[in-house]
Amino acid sequence: MTEITAEQFQRLSQQIYQKLGLHFDSKKIYFLKKRVEKRMAALGIDNPQDYIFMVCYADGTGKEMQALANLVTTNETYMFREYDQLQAFANHCLPELLSNKQARGERKLRIWSAGCSSGEEPYTLAMILQEVFPQAQSWDCEIVATDIDQNMLAHVAAARYGARSVADVPDEFKDKYLIEDGDEWVVRKRTTSLVKIKHLNLHDRAAMKEMRGFDFVFCRNVLIYFDDLSRKAVVDHFYSSLNPGGFIFLGHSESVSRVTTAFKLRRFENHLVYMKG
Amino acid sequence: MSIPLDVIGNLSSAEESDRMEAAHEIGYLNLAEGVGILLEHLKEEKSRLVRSAMVHNLIRIEHEEAIRAAVSLLGSEDAQIRNQAVEVLRHKGSQSIPHLLESMQTGNSSLRKMILDAMSQISSTGACPIYEIALGDADPNVVITALENVGVSRCVGFQQEIEALLSRTVHPMMAGACLEALSAVGDANSLRVIRERFPVMADLPDFILVAYLKAIGSLGGSDDVEPVGELLSSRRPSLHVAILNSLVALLHRLSVRPEGSSLVVKLEEVLSGGGEPMARYLAVRAMGFLAIGESGLRLLHHCLADPEKLVRLGAIESLRELGAQDLPHLFESLLATESDPEVLQAMAGEQISHD
Numbered sequence: 001m002t003e004i005t006a007e008q009f010q011r012l013s014q015q016i017y018q019k020l021g022l023h024f025d026s027k028k029i030y031f032l033k034k035r036v037e038k039r040m041a042a043l044g045i046d047n048p049q050d051y052i053f054m055v056c057y058a059d060g061t062g063k064e065m066q067a068l069a070n071l072v073t074t075n076e077t078y079m080f081r082e083y084d085q086l087q088a089f090a091n092h093c094l095p096e097l098l099s100n101k102q103a104r105g106e107r108k109l110r111i112w113s114a115g116c117s118s119g120e121e122p123y124t125l126a127m128i129l130q131e132v133f134p135q136a137q138s139w140d141c142e143i144v145a146t147d148i149d150q151n152m153l154a155h156v157a158a159a160r161y162g163a164r165s166v167a168d169v170p171d172e173f174k175d176k177y178l179i180e181d182g183d184e185w186v187v188r189k190r191t192t193s194l195v196k197i198k199h200l201n202l203h204d205r206a207a208m209k210e211m212r213g214f215d216f217v218f219c220r221n222v223l224i225y226f227d228d229l230s231r232k233a234v235v236d237h238f239y240s241s242l243n244p245g246g247f248i249f250l251g252h253s254e255s256v257s258r259v260t261t262a263f264k265l266r267r268f269e270n271h272l273v274y275m276k277g
Numbered sequence: 278m279s280i281p282l283d284v285i286g287n288l289s290s291a292e293e294s295d296r297m298e299a300a301h302e303i304g305y306l307n308l309a310e311g312v313g314i315l316l317e318h319l320k321e322e323k324s325r326l327v328r329s330a331m332v333h334n335l336i337r338i339e340h341e342e343a344i345r346a347a348v349s350l351l352g353s354e355d356a357q358i359r360n361q362a363v364e365v366l367r368h369k370g371s372q373s374i375p376h377l378l379e380s381m382q383t384g385n386s387s388l389r390k391m392i393l394d395a396m397s398q399i400s401s402t403g404a405c406p407i408y409e410i411a412l413g414d415a416d417p418n419v420v421i422t423a424l425e426n427v428g429v430s431r432c433v434g435f436q437q438e439i440e441a442l443l444s445r446t447v448h449p450m451m452a453g454a455c456l457e458a459l460s461a462v463g464d465a466n467s468l469r470v471i472r473e474r475f476p477v478m479a480d481l482p483d484f485i486l487v488a489y490l491k492a493i494g495s496l497g498g499s500d501d502v503e504p505v506g507e508l509l510s511s512r513r514p515s516l517h518v519a520i521l522n523s524l525v526a527l528l529h530r531l532s533v534r535p536e537g538s539s540l541v542v543k544l545e546e547v548l549s550g551g552g553e554p555m556a557r558y559l560a561v562r563a564m565g566f567l568a569i570g571e572s573g574l575r576l577l578h579h580c581l582a583d584p585e586k587l588v589r590l591g592a593i594e595s596l597r598e599l600g601a602q603d604l605p606h607l608f609e610s611l612l613a614t615e616s617d618p619e620v621l622q623a624m625a626g627e628q629i630s631h632d
Contacts, residue, residue, distance in 0.1 A: 003526070003529040005494070005525060005526050006522045006555055007491065008519075011429075026553075026555040027555075027587060028591040029558065030558075030591075030594075030623070031557065031619060049461075052402075053431060056398065056429075057399075057430060058400070098444050108537055122357075167605075205298075209298060228368070233301050236326070240294035240297065260326070260329065261325065262329070
């Protein structure tokens with residue numbers, strides 16, 4: 001099989017960015033190369049130039065891009081995933097927003113975890129909220145966890161997780177917010193009480209129109225599986241669902257600005273976040 | 278069926294989200310009349326977000342009116358709308374071509390460039406007439422854009438025309454675009470034309486050299502290995518990635534490993550120079566395709582402990598490529614000190630799997 005050159009890597013990265021909104025920098029050349037080689041082997045293609053041409057011009061249904069997407073993303077979800085983003089949320093966005101609300105005399109906070117899967121993300125957000133904002137219990141705070149998959153929502157309701165899901169939870173958080181039960185961990189009631197579970201299909205426009213008044217939207221590593229049109233429609237819905245000054249978080253390698261220029265880009269130290277102006 | 282009046286009414290709502298939703302609704306209804314309605318409201322719409330939704334939803338409307346509308350928007354004064362119109366036309370694919378061809382024949386140079394932007398993601402034999410016109414355009418920027426497209430979409434039918442253009446052009450950017458296009462659509466004859474036009478590689482200015490190296494990487498042979506490698510010493514470090522890219526592409530196509538001791542010295546300088554990770558990675562990878570002897574192998578072993586992950590990964594790949602002896606034992610001894618999961622996976626030689 002012919003070696004993928006750095007230039008071909010750039011071309012492919014551009015195409016993946018255009019189609020999926022995922023960003024791969026040059027440090028990911030090995031990562032992407034191995035996955036492309038796997039796809040090439042599956043398709044019986046020897047020359048990366050042929051594969052790139054196919055992906056750019058002969059993948060009308062997006063099937064190959066989807067197959068590649070499945071390889072370059074991991075479906076595994078766990079608590080405190082993409083820690084950098086959560087730091088931006090906890091250390092900058094949340095305090096700023098809460099401070100602004102307090103100044104306006106508002107005592108309501110709503111967060112949306114869209115495509116929550118088995119619940120690790122909404123419960124992570126709940127833990128962070130309680131840690132950063134202990135007054136959460138006396139405010140009207142709600143984390144709405146939505147997913148299309150009813151089985152997943154059952155997992156969220158059970159709030160019971162294995163070691164892999166909690167491996168990245170800081171020890172002090174484990175002590176405060178989780179209860180060890182054999183080889184599983186259960187989220188404490190006062191944390192689960194912040195999370196409201198709701199069945200929702202992101203493609204359901206009528207249902208999406210009902211989602212309003214949020215201060216944060218988290219939709220990480222979900223939209224990569226959508227086509228361009230659907231992705232834009234969903235992000236437009238997210239924009240409408242947010243209060244002014246609200247923040248949206250997609251996956252750390254996903255690009256909001258590629259989908260829409262509606263959000264304002266802000267920098268907090270090393271973090272870049274998107275805000276509804 | 279026609280578009281409900283309340284949906285049309287919402288396009289004039291005071292609420293931005295209502296107007297945006299109405300634009301999406303009209304897109305989903307997929308009716309030809311929706312095009313005119315969207316265009317009409319587009320003229321007065323102040324919100325960038327809503328304008329974006331209006332243009333974007335032309336993609337959903339599967340009627341020729343949507344394509345004509347997108348073509349007309351290529352001439353918009355609003356850059357965002359122009360760019361979105363390009364996106365719409367790309368989505369429409371080969372259906373756009375007859376309309377784009379018509380505009381190519383009548384539009385100004387800005388419009389012609391926008392048309393080529395749209396064409397950059399459309400591959401079709403029907404595109405050839407558009408490129409014919411573009412390659413003969415009076416505006417060099419139009420020609421350059423066409424050359425880029427032809428290369429990327431591998432329209433091999435234009436090879437001779439591009440070779441002729443390279444031979445006669447004095448416009449440096451056009452020459453560069455010709456070289457890049459030929460690296461995708463060219464053959465041995467193209468290489469001959471390239472060498473005639475630029476007989477001394479070492480004398481080329483940087484911006485031409487980069488394109489030249491791409492062409493050599495695609496079309497060159499074993500005789501080009503040493504001259505390309507020589508550039509690592511004679512040119513600025515900022516060109517190392519381009520040089521090494523060309524070198525790796527060349528080496529990979531050779532059936533016999535060239536003797537590499539002199540080149541290894543240069544590659545080692547790149548490695549120890551502390552330059553960008555990609556250059557160091559490529560330097561290590563190049564070694565995997567050379568007959569590097571014991572000293573080269575020792576260097577690769579040394580790279581297995583480099584602080585830069587890409588260098589370690591490149592060394593693993595190259596050692597495998599060389600069929601270095603006792604690899605499993607070598608990697609096993611490193612397992613205790615390696616913590617990066619990707620490097621560990623590369624050492625184990627595991628298949629990439631997806632849970």
